[in-house]
Amino acid sequence: xxxxxxxxxxxxxxxxxxxxxxxxxxxxxxxxxxxxxxxxxxxxxxxxxxxxxxxxxxxxxxxxxxxxxxxxxxxxxxxxxxxxxxxxxxxxxxxxxxxxxxxxxxxxxxxxxxxxxxxxxxxxxxxxxxxxxxxxxxxxxxxxxxxxxxxxxxxxxxxxxxxxxxxxxxxxxxxxxxxxxxxxxxxxxxxxxxxxxxxxxxxxxxxxxxxxxxxxxxxxxxxxxxxxxxxxxxxxxxxxxxxxxxxxxxxxxxxxxxxxxxxxxxxxxxxxxxxxxxxxxxxxxxxxxxxxxxxxxxxxxxxxxxxxxxxxxxxxxxxxxxxxxxxxxxxxxxxxxxxxxxxxxxxxxxxxxxxxxxxxxxxxxxxxxxxxxxxxxxxxxxxxxx
Amino acid sequence: xxxxxxxxxxxxxxxxxxxxxxxxxxxxxxxxxxxxxxxxxxxxxxxxxxxxxxxxxxxxxxxxxxxxxxxxxxxxxxxxxxxxxxxxxxxxxxxxxxxxxxxxxxxxxxxxxxxxxxxxxxxxxxxxxxxxxxxxxxxxxxxxxxxxxxxxxxxxxxxxxxxxxxxxxxxxxxxxxxxxxxxxxxxxxxxxxxxxxxxxxxxxxxxxxxxxxxxxxxxxxxxxxxxxxxxxxxxxxxxxxxxxxxxxxxxxxxxxxxxxxxxxxxxxxxxxxxxxxxxxxxxxxxxxxxxxxxxxxxxxxxxxxxxxxxxxxxxxxxxxxxxxxxxxxxxxxxxxxxxxxxxxxxxxxxxxxxxxxxxxxxxxxxxxxxxxxxxxxxxxxxxxxx
Numbered sequence: 001x002x003x004x005x006x007x008x009x010x011x012x013x014x015x016x017x018x019x020x021x022x023x024x025x026x027x028x029x030x031x032x033x034x035x036x037x038x039x040x041x042x043x044x045x046x047x048x049x050x051x052x053x054x055x056x057x058x059x060x061x062x063x064x065x066x067x068x069x070x071x072x073x074x075x076x077x078x079x080x081x082x083x084x085x086x087x088x089x090x091x092x093x094x095x096x097x098x099x100x101x102x103x104x105x106x107x108x109x110x111x112x113x114x115x116x117x118x119x120x121x122x123x124x125x126x127x128x129x130x131x132x133x134x135x136x137x138x139x140x141x142x143x144x145x146x147x148x149x150x151x152x153x154x155x156x157x158x159x160x161x162x163x164x165x166x167x168x169x170x171x172x173x174x175x176x177x178x179x180x181x182x183x184x185x186x187x188x189x190x191x192x193x194x195x196x197x198x199x200x201x202x203x204x205x206x207x208x209x210x211x212x213x214x215x216x217x218x219x220x221x222x223x224x225x226x227x228x229x230x231x232x233x234x235x236x237x238x239x240x241x242x243x244x245x246x247x248x249x250x251x252x253x254x255x256x257x258x259x260x261x262x263x264x265x266x267x268x269x270x271x272x273x274x275x276x277x278x279x280x281x282x283x284x285x286x287x288x289x290x291x292x293x294x295x296x297x298x299x300x301x302x303x304x305x306x307x308x309x310x311x312x313x314x315x316x317x318x319x320x321x322x323x324x325x326x327x328x329x330x331x332x333x334x335x336x337x338x339x340x341x342x343x344x345x346x347x348x349x350x351x352x353x354x355x356x357x358x359x360x361x362x363x364x365x366x367x368x369x370x371x372x373x374x375x376x377x378x379x380x381x382x383x384x385x386x
Numbered sequence: 387x388x389x390x391x392x393x394x395x396x397x398x399x400x401x402x403x404x405x406x407x408x409x410x411x412x413x414x415x416x417x418x419x420x421x422x423x424x425x426x427x428x429x430x431x432x433x434x435x436x437x438x439x440x441x442x443x444x445x446x447x448x449x450x451x452x453x454x455x456x457x458x459x460x461x462x463x464x465x466x467x468x469x470x471x472x473x474x475x476x477x478x479x480x481x482x483x484x485x486x487x488x489x490x491x492x493x494x495x496x497x498x499x500x501x502x503x504x505x506x507x508x509x510x511x512x513x514x515x516x517x518x519x520x521x522x523x524x525x526x527x528x529x530x531x532x533x534x535x536x537x538x539x540x541x542x543x544x545x546x547x548x549x550x551x552x553x554x555x556x557x558x559x560x561x562x563x564x565x566x567x568x569x570x571x572x573x574x575x576x577x578x579x580x581x582x583x584x585x586x587x588x589x590x591x592x593x594x595x596x597x598x599x600x601x602x603x604x605x606x607x608x609x610x611x612x613x614x615x616x617x618x619x620x621x622x623x624x625x626x627x628x629x630x631x632x633x634x635x636x637x638x639x640x641x642x643x644x645x646x647x648x649x650x651x652x653x654x655x656x657x658x659x660x661x662x663x664x665x666x667x668x669x670x671x672x673x674x675x676x677x678x679x680x681x682x683x684x685x686x687x688x689x690x691x692x693x694x695x696x697x698x699x700x701x702x703x704x705x706x707x708x709x710x711x712x713x714x715x716x717x718x719x720x721x722x723x724x725x726x727x728x729x730x731x732x733x734x735x736x737x738x739x740x741x742x743x744x745x746x747x748x749x750x751x752x753x754x755x756x757x758x759x760x761x762x763x764x765x766x767x768x769x770x771x772x
Binding site for chain 2 (some may be wrong): 001003014031041046052053057060110114126127131196238239240243254259263266267268272274
């Protein structure tokens with residue numbers, strides 16, 4: 001019989017989706033498993049797309065994305081970080097996930113390695129492994145003060161096969177936020193070892209551990225530095241279902257990005273890009289509200305679990321996840337399935353997040369506050385019983 | 387300096403897009419270079435998407451696609467070919483191109499080979515090469531009676547590294563249509579040599595060389611046969627800009643397809659899928675009109691070039707391209723650029739279509755008839771001068 005490729009044959013089912021599929025029809029569900037708001041995309045974004053459809057923007061379009069959208073993304077970076085950034089550095093993609101896939105294709109081949117601090121969002125490693133690229137986990141440490149990345153451990157993981165460091169800050173799932181010094185150390189390492197950095201800063205505006213936005217490579221790297229930014233419209237503007245993101249980096253890679261898009265999805269619908277343009281140019285207030293909602297959701301969780309000694313965590317400095325261990329629970333996949341069945345609260349099991357994540361559970365707090373309160377109550381009650 | 391992966395570094399710019407980019411702003415342009423109608427997507431399809439947006443379908447959705455869409459695709463196959471087909475065999479993708487990319491990932495790894503009759507649409511080979519998969523061209527022969535695939539040549543190209551045969555019928559760009567016997571021979575070869583067939587039958591309803599739809603593997607293969615169908619909404623329902631397609635095959639591969647989607651684009655917007663459902667369930671009359679338009683466009687071209695001895699071709703039996711050589715012209719890339727500059731007629735140069743295509747030009751005839759007539763006139767005049 002014809003057989004599958006090795007990589008396709010061993011690609012894992014998403015450990016998050018497995019629980020989602022088990023719970024879609026629970027009658028009393030509070031789904032906190034995905035990194036997704038419970039609000040639909042606001043009308044001003046949808047209207048831009050509807051208008052585009054009405055005017056017949058249904059043809060093939062620019063492989064790199066509409067010039068207006070690329071400029072809006074560049075302007076977003078300029079506005080947010082106060083640094084120069086040009087549309088020529090940007091290529092629109094069909095999701096942040098696709099931006100990661102294309103970044104991996106751009107820098108690594110079968111047999112190469114990518115280093116990745118863990119716990120980490122599982123799809124990065126899975127996409128690399130599908131290409132035959134090995135991911136080398138660098139487990140982070142959890143201390144009283146929060147999660148920490150040991151730069152010596154990171155460098156020790158680099159071999160002559162390493163082509164890139166994947167750095168996600170603010171981190172999904174841990175909420176860790178790299179300091180400016182951390183980022184500078186990683187960039188110095190990448191320059192010296194001739195590696196790429198795949199920088200996933202999609203939660204950069206969800207920052208609770210200090211003033212303003214989270215530190216970013218954008219604040220100090222040169223336009224020609226080997227940093228590929230992968231990003232998405234999903235989180236800031238509650239556009240998870242839109243499958244719209246971008247990859248950005250040195251402008252000289254423009255044609256390379258175009259080719260990678262051409263030979264994977266051949267572009268993104270112009271009419272969905274019109275929605276993204278509206279989000280980026282008219283969505284500042286909406287975005288501030290989203291960050292404030294998440295900030296309050298985080299406070300609510302920390303309060304709600306304050307009296308529960310079985311719930312152990314480092315308070316997240318960024319992103320919008322509460323990543324916690326439960327005293328006495330080692331099989332978090334089974335725990336997530338049991339909790340779901342008994343209480344209707346849907347969490348993502350830490351087993352989905354690679355080395356060092358196994359003992360944890362992830363809860364998304366970019367959600368309705370009444371649901372968060374209800375979920376905390378149900379979890380606390382469930383743990384009292386258990 | 388950090389370097390690109392070998393595959394990304396050598397990925398070619400699309401030879402079609404190169405000409406498109408040279409001509410976007412021509413004041414008197416008749417663009418016939420892309421495989422695309424000049425009609426926008428009909429309103430009944432757009433309205434379904436707009437309604438979906440209005441009802442807030444903007445969240446993450448099923449990785450395999452909406453159940454209703456998968457069923458509509460299966461029903462389309464059952465209706466068109468009169469054979470059983472189940473939704474469980476279908477996985478929605480973000481374009482036919484992505485279906486091809488995922489099919490390659492599913493069956494081949496770096497160092498493996500895929501055999502492909504040429505001339506061929508170039509993106510298939512480029513996507514394979516990006517994965518480090520070598521494509522082995524099997525040049526087809528052009529005779530008085532049309533293009534022909536020599537089964538002995540095809541089998542000779544198979545080595546112990548071959549994992550799949552890519553078969554595109556009706557063929558873009560040649561218009562060749564495999565006979566039922568051709569297809570049976572290829573399936574027998576695939577079974578015997580334990581290979582996959584990646585079957586690109588996206589132009590199956592555009593068939594001019596006989597009665598009804600073009601022969602299809604669907605008419606005789608078993609549900610468990612090693613055939614992966616890659617397809618798109620683009621051509622039948624003029625939805626090129628929507629980036630919506632599907633991959634279909636043995637139902638046992640459902641979880642594999644889901645994983646490949648998860649780790650590439652993580653799904654397709656639910657609201658664009660609603661448009662596709664409308665197209666598939668309410669678009670029969672529209673589709674018949676499109677086929678009829680193409681049939682008349684084809685006749686118009688054959689008439690228009692009948693008196694021009696410098697234009698040499700085999701009349702296309704399927705798809706919607708006129709693929710022709712011009713006596714005395716060997717550099718078709720330069721010819722396409724010159725013709726564009728002088729006359730505003732945009733063609734795709736045969737150099738984009740691999741071995742055996744170099745001496746040809748491709749003209750899409752799924753276009754407005756007044757434009758086709760005007761284009762034929764300009765080309766004939768240009769050739770008289772040259």
